[in-house]
Amino acid sequence: MTPATLAAEARKLRFRDPGKARDLTSRLESLCEEVGRERISVMHVCGSHEQSIAKYGLRTILPRRLDVIMGPGCPVCVTDMPEVDEAVLLALDGHLVATYGDMLKVPGTAMSLEEAQARGGAVEVVYSAAQAVELARREPREVVFFASGFETTAVATAAVALADPPANFSILSAHKYIPPVMEIVAEMPHTRVEGFLAAGHAATITGARLFERFVERHGIPVVVAGFEPLDVLAGLTRLVEIIRDGTPCVANMYPRCVTDEGNRNALDQLWRVFRTEGGQWRGIAHVPNGNLRLRDAFAHVDARRRFTIDLERFWQSSPPRLTQLCICGDIMAGLSAPTDCTLFGRECRPEAPVGACMVSSEGTCKIWHQYGGHPDL
Amino acid sequence: MSSVDVGDRAAAGTLGGEGRSPFRDAVVTLKHGAGGVAMRRLIETLFVPDMPDIGHHQIGLRQLDDGAALRVGCEWLVFTTDSHVVHPIFFPGGDIGRLAVTGTVNDLAVMGATVPLALALGVVVEEGFPMVDLARIQDSIRAACLESGAPVVTGDTKVMGRGEMDGIVLSTTGVALTRTVVTDAGLREGDRIVVSGTIGDHGIALMALRHGLDLGGGLRSDVAPINGLLHRALSVAPGAVHAMKDPTRGGLSGALHEMAAKSGVEILIDEPEVPVSEPVRSAAEILGLDPFHIANEGKVVIGVAADAVTEVLDALRGHPLGAAAAAIGICRSGTPGRVVLDTGLGRRLLPEIEGEPLPRIC
Numbered sequence: 121m122t123p124a125t126l127a128a129e130a131r132k133l134r135f136r137d138p139g140k141a142r143d144l145t146s147r148l149e150s151l152c153e154e155v156g157r158e159r160i161s162v163m164h165v166c167g168s169h170e171q172s173i174a175k176y177g178l179r180t181i182l183p184r185r186l187d188v189i190m191g192p193g194c195p196v197c198v199t200d201m202p203e204v205d206e207a208v209l210l211a212l213d214g215h216l217v218a219t220y221g222d223m224l225k226v227p228g229t230a231m232s233l234e235e236a237q238a239r240g241g242a243v244e245v246v247y248s249a250a251q252a253v254e255l256a257r258r259e260p261r262e263v264v265f266f267a268s269g270f271e272t273t274a275v276a277t278a279a280v281a282l283a284d285p286p287a288n289f290s291i292l293s294a295h296k297y298i299p300p301v302m303e304i305v306a307e308m309p310h311t312r313v314e315g316f317l318a319a320g321h322a323a324t325i326t327g328a329r330l331f332e333r334f335v336e337r338h339g340i341p342v343v344v345a346g347f348e349p350l351d352v353l354a355g356l357t358r359l360v361e362i363i364r365d366g367t368p369c370v371a372n373m374y375p376r377c378v379t380d381e382g383n384r385n386a387l388d389q390l391w392r393v394f395r396t397e398g399g400q401w402r403g404i405a406h407v408p409n410g411n412l413r414l415r416d417a418f419a420h421v422d423a424r425r426r427f428t429i430d431l432e433r434f435w436q437s438s439p440p441r442l443t444q445l446c447i448c449g450d451i452m453a454g455l456s457a458p459t460d461c462t463l464f465g466r467e468c469r470p471e472a473p474v475g476a477c478m479v480s481s482e483g484t485c486k487i488w489h490q491y492g493g494h495p496d497l
Numbered sequence: 498m499s500s501v502d503v504g505d506r507a508a509a510g511t512l513g514g515e516g517r518s519p520f521r522d523a524v525v526t527l528k529h530g531a532g533g534v535a536m537r538r539l540i541e542t543l544f545v546p547d548m549p550d551i552g553h554h555q556i557g558l559r560q561l562d563d564g565a566a567l568r569v570g571c572e573w574l575v576f577t578t579d580s581h582v583v584h585p586i587f588f589p590g591g592d593i594g595r596l597a598v599t600g601t602v603n604d605l606a607v608m609g610a611t612v613p614l615a616l617a618l619g620v621v622v623e624e625g626f627p628m629v630d631l632a633r634i635q636d637s638i639r640a641a642c643l644e645s646g647a648p649v650v651t652g653d654t655k656v657m658g659r660g661e662m663d664g665i666v667l668s669t670t671g672v673a674l675t676r677t678v679v680t681d682a683g684l685r686e687g688d689r690i691v692v693s694g695t696i697g698d699h700g701i702a703l704m705a706l707r708h709g710l711d712l713g714g715g716l717r718s719d720v721a722p723i724n725g726l727l728h729r730a731l732s733v734a735p736g737a738v739h740a741m742k743d744p745t746r747g748g749l750s751g752a753l754h755e756m757a758a759k760s761g762v763e764i765l766i767d768e769p770e771v772p773v774s775e776p777v778r779s780a781a782e783i784l785g786l787d788p789f790h791i792a793n794e795g796k797v798v799i800g801v802a803a804d805a806v807t808e809v810l811d812a813l814r815g816h817p818l819g820a821a822a823a824a825i826g827i828c829r830s831g832t833p834g835r836v837v838l839d840t841g842l843g844r845r846l847l848p849e850i851e852g853e854p855l856p857r858i859c
Binding site: 136138141174175176177178179180181234235237238239247349469470471481489490491492497 | 524525526528533534535538708785837838839840841842843844845846848
């Protein structure tokens with residue numbers, strides 16, 4: 121089957137059926153009533169979930185008392201400024217930086233990659249790690265793949281690192297690992313989160329069982345959900361059902377893709393290439409084990425070890441003053457909404473972002489700015 | 498490197514001290530040419546201010562319409578210009594030559610000037626450009642001129658040194674006379690929004706080609722002169738067509754936003770009614786793009802009085818280029834300038850593109 125017929129088949133399965141959506145929302149409504157509390161707050165940790173919720177306008181049909189918060193689920197948004205600076209410096213030094221489109225506009229200390237490009241730095245947008253390798257095969261220059269994304273995307277990066285890339289190819293890893301940041305959010309003193317919706321694609325790799333220890337430790341249920349609008353609604357329905365029953369557990373509502381064990385082969389590749397390391401997630405906190413960095417055996421493809429990246433060159437620069445007013449961190453922690461930010465829609469807009477959440481198509485602020493976070497439409 | 502500002506923040510005047518040029522340190526980026534918010538802001542802050550006044554009751558630069566309309570006796574002279582840089586030069590469904598003629602003819606047509614008088618053609622070409630390609634482009638220019646009834650009557654040729662530009666740039670200017678001008682600012686409360694066919698075909702065909710995405714054919718640019726189609730639509734319901742715009746760069750969404758903002762109405766779009774071909778829908782999903790943001794080169798968005806919508810739709814559907822025409826929305830009071838999308842599941846705002854359409858990453 122061609123991708124076109126596959127996509128047509130998927131549509132026929134009707135994961136976007138308005139009638140079924142109505143059934144699920146009325147079930148969700150009555151479950152929320154049974155819980156009885158004024159507000160029920162749940163968090164998802166995936167930009168694709170927010171995309172689906174926003175793109176199909178689901179917030180206008182969700183029960184008013186159900187608060188679906190987007191957590192730190194956008195890899196671009198949590199890429200820290202010094203990580204962007206590293207890529208900018210490599211581009212300005214004449215290396216070709218290949219990266220995903222969303223990374224171009226993320227503000228660094230002095231400039232974004234897009235601005236580095238306008239000032240003569242070499243930056244190329246790629247759609248996959250494999251495409252970055254192809255680029256290196258054609259290019260005489262050093263090609264640095266500035267790799268962002270969670271464990272799902274990291275597997276693709278691991279695969280190219282294992283497949284003997286050309287000598288002029290290297291990786292600048294900004295990959296992040298989601299499970300540790302869920303711990304951080306669950307431990308936050310003012311957290312309102314009563315349940316997590318986990319990302320179906322990441323769970324395809326890691327398996328649903330990964331979350332069992334989290335549930336035991338924190339007593340907060342986790343439901344693995346897919347990304348079609350009905351997947352999201354079904355996931356939320358199951359999550360509120362578990363909250364009502366008061367027996368926290370892991371539920372897999374995406375069994376057509378996710379198993380308990382995950383993808384052994386992919387996990388094996390991931391952990392052969394990467395190890396976890398503590399690091400700052402932009403606006404959130406220092407997350408122990410939150411960063412994925414290349415292991416010593418892959419030093420030959422590690423841009424941080426192959427090049428001298430002198431971050432001191434930006435010592436004279438400081439981020440724009442407005443950055444200090446940005447509350448992206450609180451938004452990603454579920455403590456505030458974009459509309460609570462004084463910059464939102466004024467100084468901070470998609471074409472002139474202050475915080476990274478306004479940059480990425482998976483960032484909460486960008487999504488709210490584009491699709492409207494309010495239900496009164 | 499003591500003062501490095503972001504282009505737009507600097508241009509918006511939120512950074513930088515008193516008395517400094519707002520453009521100091523800023524540079525042009527690709528988003529300034531993408532047909533979205535950034536481009537409009539650039540035009541409004543840099544190109545529009547301080548132009549000599551052309552007086553009231555005429556349409557000039559300040560209106561940012563598809564072209565200008567100047568009074569000449571009891572008629573309007575509609576006047577527009579367009580530069581074309583497309584990569585690749587030849588693509589399924591057309592090439593840069595067809596695009597150059599069509600783009601200008603359509604800009605005239607959506608202002609109500611459906612009988613073009615003449616075109617001027619500027620050709621800037623790089624040293625080393627294959628003569629056979631140039632001849633092929635000229636053939637296609639000629640064919641599009643015949644199809645639209647718009648002859649090229651004057652022109653200019655420049656050759657740049659190798660490496661000083663990328664291939665070829667075509668620039669066309671068109672003039673036409675009309676008794677009635679249709680702007681993009683005339684929508685009224687209660688008007689229906691009609692689109693003349695499937696959206697996204699041109700941009701998706703090009704992007705799929707650039708990214709080597711093979712969906713087993715079916716992706717073709719819609720580039721075509723629509724002056725004949727619009728001539729029909731305008732003649733069946735005189736006065737009932739209140740506004741028109743061709744949804745090129747910025748796509749259907751860009752056109753709707755501009756029309757809503759300039760007309761002071763809110764538009765509600767019924768997404769399931771918006772025609773999108775199956776190959777375009779699939780390719781857009783794979784590339785992470787929204788057909789609403791993708792350029793069209795043979796389509797029009799029409800705002801029409803509710804009681805004339807059937808006649809206009811029938812007229813459009815009776816023409817080969819309007820077979821898939823559909824009524825997709827309605828104008829209401831609401832928040833002026835806002836475009837709301839009913840997805841069939843729920844409602845949300847329809848976003849406007851703010852830069853080059855870049856696919857998502859995960």
